[in-house]
Amino acid sequence: MTDSTMLPSGAVGAAGDAATVVAAVSTGLTAGVYLAFSVLVMPALPAAGAAAVAVMQRVNRLAERPVFGLVFAAAAIGSVWILVAPWFTGGGRPVSVTAGAALSFAAFVVTVTVNVPRNRRLAALDASVPADLAAWPRLARTWCRANHLRTGCATAGLLAFLL
Template sequence: MTHMVEVTVFASAALVMALVAGVFLAFSDFVMRSLRVATLTTGVEAMQQINRKVYGSVFLVGLLGLAPVSLGLAGYGVMSMSGPAAGWIIVGGLIYFAGTFLVTMLGNVPMNQRLDHMVLSAPETRDYWQVYARDWTRWNHLRTAASAIGSACLLIGLVLYA
């Protein structure tokens, strides 16, 4: 890659990671707290709808699109870069992939799928909602931090590289 293309790719990936972190932060900061204090059916139904609508969103393109990009950046850092900038690029890509993408696929998505199939008036829904809201939010805190830290690492790598 030419220097300008590299800088553009690093900066773009860092920006999208920061945007993903912002969405996750909103959920960790106030969306899930609001849904937890709403009536059971309101909170569950709202989260079911959010989880259904995310599939057609620009957010999902960024979240999932960054998975191969982050691995590609880490690989590029290993194969084609040297010095401190390479380390920051590698770490940023790997943190995003493991802490955001893998946590989403292995933690949050299975919980979303289970919630989606629950009947609002069923007693097991009430019991699961308490577990869901607590555990889903914990996983989301991790995704928030990983996205933000991944973005920061890419920016530090970019500054050192540029």
């Protein structure tokens, strides 16, 4: 690669290659989960009425299990390694890998700053309480907008990793 396509990076050698593979694969997996919510799960929930709250609460509890947690954390940790290691070890990585890591990490930030707090609010709702049930559509709208954003970030990140 030419110097114009490289950014300084400490993510060189086997550790850098492993971080890139881990970040790319886990970013792709999270992008798929987020996309499934955007195009399948969330559009289906309004038809469930009050049961939608219980369904989403259950989904959120399942999302906190180790399998998804590991994939979610791997995307963030691999991306952070790619972004931070250059400051300590030097070297070079393709700009596309750095962009992929930044976009993947952006999806992580959206998740922890927007989606997770709304998941916590949702967990406190009781669908048998009218005021709580009335709060669900507003929570769902904000959650969906953030989900679309993180889907876009993760998908663009995966595409950048693949370039």
